Amino acid sequence: MLALKWWKILAIILVxxxxxxxxxxxxxxxxxxxxxxxxxxxxxxxxxxxxxxMSISMVYSIKHLSTPTQQNDxxxxxxxxxxxxxxxLGLVTGMxxxxxxxxxxxxxxxxxxxxxxxxxxxxxxxxxxGSVEDDEKRGRIAAVYNIFAFVMLILFLGILPRVxxxxxxGNGGNPAFGNYDMDNTMRMVFxxxxxxxxxxxxxxxxxxxxxxxxxxxxxxx
Amino acid sequence: xxNKLNLKKVIIIVLLFVSNFAxxxxxxxxxxxxxxxxxxxxxxxxxxxxxxxxxYLISQENRLRKIEKELREEN
Numbered sequence: 001m002l003a004l005k006w007w008k009i010l011a012i013i014l015v016x017x018x019x020x021x022x023x024x025x026x027x028x029x030x031x032x033x034x035x036x037x038x039x040x041x042x043x044x045x046x047x048x049x050x051x052x053x054m055s056i057s058m059v060y061s062i063k064h065l066s067t068p069t070q071q072n073d074x075x076x077x078x079x080x081x082x083x084x085x086x087x088x089l090g091l092v093t094g095m096x097x098x099x100x101x102x103x104x105x106x107x108x109x110x111x112x113x114x115x116x117x118x119x120x121x122x123x124x125x126x127x128x129x130g131s132v133e134d135d136e137k138r139g140r141i142a143a144v145y146n147i148f149a150f151v152m153l154i155l156f157l158g159i160l161p162r163v164x165x166x167x168x169x170g171n172g173g174n175p176a177f178g179n180y181d182m183d184n185t186m187r188m189v190f191x192x193x194x195x196x197x198x199x200x201x202x203x204x205x206x207x208x209x210x211x212x213x214x215x216x217x218x219x220x221x
Numbered sequence: 222x223x224n225k226l227n228l229k230k231v232i233i234i235v236l237l238f239v240s241n242f243a244x245x246x247x248x249x250x251x252x253x254x255x256x257x258x259x260x261x262x263x264x265x266x267x268x269x270x271x272x273x274x275x276x277y278l279i280s281q282e283n284r285l286r287k288i289e290k291e292l293r294e295e296n
């Protein structure tokens with residue numbers, strides 16, 4: 001076939017491992033959760049991948065402000081796009097999980113609501129990009145907005161759920177990565193899965209950036 | 222940009238977490254499903270679907286690479 005870059009192959013291996021290991025490896029036996037604890041490998045990892053992508057997006061937005069290049073702008077926008085895609089998937093999978101453990105698709109949890117707001121903020125980012133015609137202006141405005149959006153993400157997903165009561169583990173005094181929720185066996189699948197989905201996301205970003213560059217080349221001719 | 226990320230370090234840290242097993246209490250899990258061996262069918266199906274999607278992704282990657290090559294040769 002073709003020579004794929006090593007990190008793309010790693011992405012395939014890690015996600016495949018998380019699918020196989022995620023179903024077959026022993027998990028802690030907890031009531032309420034039962035086997036749905038395995039969703040940790042699929043739902044939570046999406047959020048981690050999203051946050052990593054959004055962090056990269058923010059870094060490249062700062063880079064774009066100090067040295068405005070087309071490449072910086074492209075990376076910033078496409079990582080945000082794919083991050084948003086993962087975020088939507090995370091929200092939907094979370095809703096399904098909530099229905100069967102918390103009893104409703106939407107429970108007005110601080111973190112769930114915060115997530116909805118964060119996703120809306122990032123949707124606004126894509127709308128903002130689409131509404132400015134001039135390339136240079138769009139890059140700069142989008143970069144400034146993107147930094148603001150990332151601060152909001154940290155606020156809504158990282159800070160507010162911790163100072164208020166939330167049903168999510170790790171918030172409102174609930175332990176997250178303590179021994180109650182996750183043992184070392186789970187971590188064996190959980191962390192590789194995060195890296196796998198993150199790399200898979202970078203693969204999508206890679207494809208989108210290359211497509212955009214081709215498009216620009218064709219319109220320039 | 223992606224190659225710059227120091228992924229090897231991250232992977233090493235992850236591998237450090239690999240250690241012993243833990244035992245649970247008597248909560249009813251899908252043990253029967255696993256004992257029957259039927260869970261393997263589900264895992265096999267999921268893995269196949271995932272690999273199918275990946276093969277599609279790779280074919281798109283190939284197609285894109287060809288176009289990139291053509292554009293480079295034109296210029």
